Amino acid sequence: MDPRRSASEPVDVRAARGSGRTSLSRVGLTGVEQVIELSIDQRSPQPFPARLECFVELDATRQATHVSRFREVFTDALHEVVVRAAGTRAERLAQEIAERVRERHHARRAEVTIAARFPEPRPAGVSGTPTQAISMLYGTAVASERGTRRMVGVSAQRTTASPYAQDGLVARARERLAAAGFSEARIARIVDEVPVGTHSQLGVGTLHLGCPEGRALEFDVAVLLSIVEAAMSSELFERVAHSDEAAVVARAHRRPRFVEDCVRAMIAGVVARFAGVPDEVFVSAAQENIETIHGHDVIAERAGLLGDLRRELASGQPVAHQTSMRAWLDAG
Numbered sequence: 001m002d003p004r005r006s007a008s009e010p011v012d013v014r015a016a017r018g019s020g021r022t023s024l025s026r027v028g029l030t031g032v033e034q035v036i037e038l039s040i041d042q043r044s045p046q047p048f049p050a051r052l053e054c055f056v057e058l059d060a061t062r063q064a065t066h067v068s069r070f071r072e073v074f075t076d077a078l079h080e081v082v083v084r085a086a087g088t089r090a091e092r093l094a095q096e097i098a099e100r101v102r103e104r105h106h107a108r109r110a111e112v113t114i115a116a117r118f119p120e121p122r123p124a125g126v127s128g129t130p131t132q133a134i135s136m137l138y139g140t141a142v143a144s145e146r147g148t149r150r151m152v153g154v155s156a157q158r159t160t161a162s163p164y165a166q167d168g169l170v171a172r173a174r175e176r177l178a179a180a181g182f183s184e185a186r187i188a189r190i191v192d193e194v195p196v197g198t199h200s201q202l203g204v205g206t207l208h209l210g211c212p213e214g215r216a217l218e219f220d221v222a223v224l225l226s227i228v229e230a231a232m233s234s235e236l237f238e239r240v241a242h243s244d245e246a247a248v249v250a251r252a253h254r255r256p257r258f259v260e261d262c263v264r265a266m267i268a269g270v271v272a273r274f275a276g277v278p279d280e281v282f283v284s285a286a287q288e289n290i291e292t293i294h295g296h297d298v299i300a301e302r303a304g305l306l307g308d309l310r311r312e313l314a315s316g317q318p319v320a321h322q323t324s325m326r327a328w329l330d331a332g
Contacts, residue, residue, distance in 0.1 A: 023057070023058060023059045024057070024058040025057060025330075026055035026056070026057065026111065027055060027056060027057075027058045027070075028053065028054045028055030028056060028070065028074075028111075029053060029054050029055075029070070029071060029074060030053040031051060031053070032051065032052040032053065032054070032074075032075075032078075033049070033050070033051055033052075034049075034050055034052060034078065034082070035047050035048070035049050035050070036048060036050050036082050036093065036114070036116070037082070037087050038050075038087070038088070038089065038090055038093070038116060038118075038137070039087045039088055039089055040089075040118060040137065040221050040222075041220055041221050041222055045087030046118075048116040048117065048118055048137075049116065049117065050114050050115060050116035051114075051115050051116075052078070052097075052112065052113065052114050052115075053112070053113050054074045054097065054098070054101055054110065054111070054112045054113075055110065055111045055112075056070070056101065056102065056105050056107035056108075056109065056110045056111075057107055057108045057109045057110075058107075059108060070105065073101055073104045073105055074097075074101055076104075077096075077097050077100035077101050077104065078097055080100070081093060081096045081097050081100065089139065089152070089218065090114045090116060090137055090138065090139025090152065091139035091140065091141060091150040091151060091152040091211075091218075092139070092141075092150070093114060093139060094112040094113065094114050094139040094140055094141035094150070095112075095141035095143070095148050095150050097112045097141070098110045098111060098112040098141040098142065098143040098148065099141075099143045099148060101143075102143045102144070108144065108145070109142060109143060109144040109332065110142070110143045110144075111140070111141070111142045111143075111329065112140070112141050113138065113139070113140045114137075114138065114139040114140075115136060115137070115138050116136070116137045117134055117135070117136055117137075118134070118135060118136075118137050119132040119133070119134055119135075120132060120133045120134075120135060120225070122237075124237045124241065124244040125235070125237070125244055125247050125248070126241070126243040126244045126246075126247045127241035127243055127244050129237070129241055129244065131237050131238045132238060133156070133235075133236070133237075133238075135154055135155060135156045135157075135225060136154065136155035136156075136206075137152075137153075137154060137221065138151070138152065138153035138154070138155070138208065139151070139152055139153075140152075140153075140208075140210075140329070142329050142330075142332035143332075144332050146213050146332060147213030147214055147332075148213060148332070149210060149211060149212050149213050149328075149329070149331075149332045150210065150211045151208050151209065151210035151211070151282065151325075151329070152208065152209060152218075152219055152221065152224070153206060153207060153208035153209070153224070153284070154206070154207055154221060154224045154225045154228060155204060155205065155206040155207075155228070156204070156205055156225060156228045156229055157202060157203065157204050157236055158203050158205065158228075158229055158232035158233070158234065158235055158236055159200050159201070159202070159203060159232060159233050159234040159235070159236055159248065159252045160200065160201045160202075160203035160232050160233045160252070160256075160257050160259070160262065160289050161198050161199075161200050161201075161233045161234075161252040161253050161255070161256040161257065162198045162199050162200070162201070162256060162258075163198070163256035163257065163258055163261075164198075164258075165198040165199050165293075166196055166197070166198035166253070166256050169196050169197055169198060170191055170196050173190075173191060173196060174187055174191065177190060195249075195250045195253035195254055196253065197253065198253060198256060199292050199293045200233075200249075200252060200292060201289040201290055201291055201292055202289070202290040203232045203233070203257075203259075203262060203287060203288070203289050203290075204287070204288045204289075204290070205228040205229075205231055205232060205262055205266065205285075205286070205287050206228070206284075206285070206286045206287075207224050207227060207228050207266050207270070207283075207284070207285050207286075208282075208283070208284040208285075208325065209224065209270070209274075209281060209282065209283055210281065210282030210283075210284075210325075210328055210329075211281060211282075212280050212281075212282070213332065215278070215280075215281075217277065217278075217281065219274070219277075223273055223274075227266055227269035227270060227273060228266060230265065230269060231257070231261075231262040231263075231265035231266045231269065231287070232257060232262055232287075233251070233252040233253075233255045233256060233257050234248050234249075234251040234252035234255065235248065235251075236248070259287050259288075259289045259298045259299065259300040260287075260300045262287040262289075262300070263285045263286065263287050263300045263301065263302050264302075266285035266287075267283065267285050267302055267309055267313070268313065270283050270285070270306070270309070271306070271309055271310055271313055274306070277306060278306070278307075279305060279306055279307025279308075279310070280305060280306070280307065281305070281306040282303070282304075282305060282306070282323065282325075282328045283303065283304060283305070283306050283309060284301070284302075284303040284325045284328075285301065285302050285303070286299065286300070286301040286302075287299065287300050287301075302322070303322065303323060303324050303325050303328070304319065304322045304323050305323055308322075308323075
């Protein structure tokens with residue numbers, strides 16, 4: 001024991017530990033729950049239950065963040081920003097918190113992510129039955145000496161229908177109709193008019209757009225959500241009438257999509273809907289299809305700078321290097 005320290009003086013255990021002097025990419029808190037007031041596009045601010053996470057980069061000269069102190073810094077910054085900036089966008093709220101945490105913790109960089117569930121009122125397609133679609137809203141910010149880069153994202157659930165199984169059923173239907181004496185012209189008309197069955201999956205589509213330092217860009221959440229929804233086979237409704245069920249199933253089976261199709265549709269949707277946005281904006285599209293006839297699920301992803309995606313779609317040639325979300329965030 002150090003004779004210069006009294007017995008009642010608390011020991012900074014982290015500072016006293018003799019671990020190696022290695023920098024750490026991220027140290028922080030996850031799973032922090034808070035009701036926060038957010039503004040989505042031009043709508044009036046509303047309170048949403050949210051989960052937050054906050055990290056700082058720990059350089060090799062510091063043994064640890066002293067988590068109790070870090071938690072205090074983070075929660076103080078969260079409280080101040082939530083009170084002062086109530087009703088702001090998720091990514092801007094994340095930016096203010098990240099900048100405060102970085103400044104008060106004297107960190108090279110700080111990263112904050114907010115994930116909030118938000119409802120979208122909408123009528124069922126045929127009956128008009130009032131219902132809601134629950135989606136996820138994400139706001140992320142990375143603050144560093146260069147400035148702060150922000151990212152906004154959405155995630156939504158819809159239905160996807162398998163083209164592979166449907167192709168097999170169409171082939172069988174053609175064989176049986178031909179054996180029953182139907183002409184090729186009538187078979188083609190029947191197959192075209194009657195939706196052919198296949199197995200469906202629950203699809204989860206996620207789309208993020210990122211704004212680099214020095215850019216004051218904001219992206220319409222409703223537009224992002226519409227791109228994600230349109231990429232899948234059909235919508236979902238929590239409350240539906242019998243007529244709505246039939247319409248949803250028919251629509252899904254007329255628009256079968258592989259998981260890769262959904263991601264490519266999202267990328268094409270971003271390029272089309274954000275034609276005037278600078279090339280350095282970051283895009284990430286991901287799709288997960290939860291299988292119903294297999295014991296596994298399937299995923300597909302694509303991420304990169306918008307300029308690269310534009311050139312790839314125009315030329316059909318893949319870019320030499322694809323930028324992942326983690327790499328884009330860390331570049332800050």
